[in-house]
Amino acid sequence: MDVISNDGRNCIVIVMTLSVVATVCAVTRLKIRWNGQLGLDDYILAFSLILIWLQAVGATLLAVKGGMGLPMATLRPDQIEWLFKMFYAPEIGYTLLIGLLKISILLSYKRIFGHIRLITWYIYILMGLSAGWLVSCLFVIIFQCWPIEKVWNPMMEGGCIDLIAFLWATSISNFVLDWLILSVPLIPIWKLQLSTVKKVFVAGSFALGSIACIASTVRAAVTSTIDPTDMSKSVFLASIWTYIEPTVAIVSACLPFFSKFFTDGARKLGSRTWSRRQYGDGYPDQPGSGSRTITKRTITTVKEEDATAAHMQGGGGNQHELVSYSVRVGARPDGRLRLPSESSQSLV
Incomplete structure (x- = not known):
């Protein structure tokens, strides 16, 4: 029976919990927009949920079959093979997931702020950069070794790219794009003709998107903790943030649509208070x-x-x-x- 380390157990608990939270937020958003309002950004978000749960399966296999948190010298050959397979497949899923979420968020921004010409052009530029990031990173990840089988069978003849350097490059470019995307709604929000309370709610919802940006920044930083000579023992931090970032991105993509609940709740509370002042506590x-x-x-x-x-x-x-x-x-x-x-x- 395979031994699961403490890092492996923690990984499973964290990934499953965040996957459930992301799913609840996404389903709630889709329900809000269900009545003939669904757009391409919503369909991309729904597809992302499938990838989120595939990643959760990958995290579980990495912990159970790949020996996450255990010294590499103690792993069996089949565990080492699972270890490298669960580096390879989830990295493809992560790249596809993050790229699609960026495009989904930008499509939502375009629908909301598309009447502002300058903002529209800024969104188009960021869409192009995000699509370019997605295609280039996906291509390099898929063909990081030649032949591809060498990814999970290191003893085969062939060659591979410097994986650590590549992870640094993708992580840094990723969090730069995230912060640029976060800047899109800040100026238009304060130009909207809304009450101050509603502006605060809406701006706060968009600002919480910085959580995803922080996650991508942390992921870039913890890349340095990977030890190529003992990857199974040192991979926990880098892997866990690879799983955390897309789930947090989904939550951030849904938050702006929840501002309706806060503003409606505040309006109903104010209406009920006024009614009691006028007519007493009953109806x-x-x-x-x-x-x-x-x-x-x-x-x-x-x-x-x-x-x-x-x-x-x-x-x-x-x-x-x-x-x-x-x-x-x-x-x-x-x-x-x-x-x-x-x-x-x-x-x-």
Whole structure:
């Protein structure tokens, strides 16, 4: 039976927890935009969820089969093969995932801020850079060794690129792009004609996207902790941030769409507070209501007229007065007026 190290257990717990959080956020966003509003950015996000869970499987295999956290000298040949396979496949998935998420976020920005010409051009430039980063990194990762099988079978004849140098290059370029993407919404938000409260909520939602940028920065920094002579023992930090970054990126991509909950909640709370001040703690259809009663008296004249009276008295006749009625009105929780059922009676 394969031994799982403490690093391996921690990796599984962290990756699975963050994958669940990312899934909940993504599904919530898709539900918000479900009614005929789904765009290409939403479909890319939905596809990213598949890649997130494939990465979670890869993290589990790396911990269980690849000997993560164990000294490389203690690993069996089959564990070493799994170790290098779980470096290779998740790195392809990570690159594809991060590149697609960048494009998805930029597409969302284009829909929101596309009416500003300068911002639109900035978004197009970042899309081009992100697509170029994705294609170039993906190509190098796939063909990092020749033949490709040498990736997980180091004893084969052939050659490989300097993997550590490549990881440094991709990590640095990645976090630079992340910070550039984060800068897109900052200026347009403060030019929107919104209330100060809503601006704060929206800006805060976008600003939380810096979490993903911080994750990519940390990933770049911990690349230096990999020891090529003992990769299984030293790979935990670099691997865990490779799994953390895309899940945090998904959460960050969803946060701006959650500002609706905060602003709607604040508006409902303010409306409910105003209603209580005006009408008391209750509503017209609740016991102990503080609703006001408005009594309105209506006089309707009905004439009884015959031909003789009309001719002799110039249109006179007997007059009958209808009964008066009263209604109670008050504010419902949704802010509308409500008439109780007992006042909905025919007046004729």
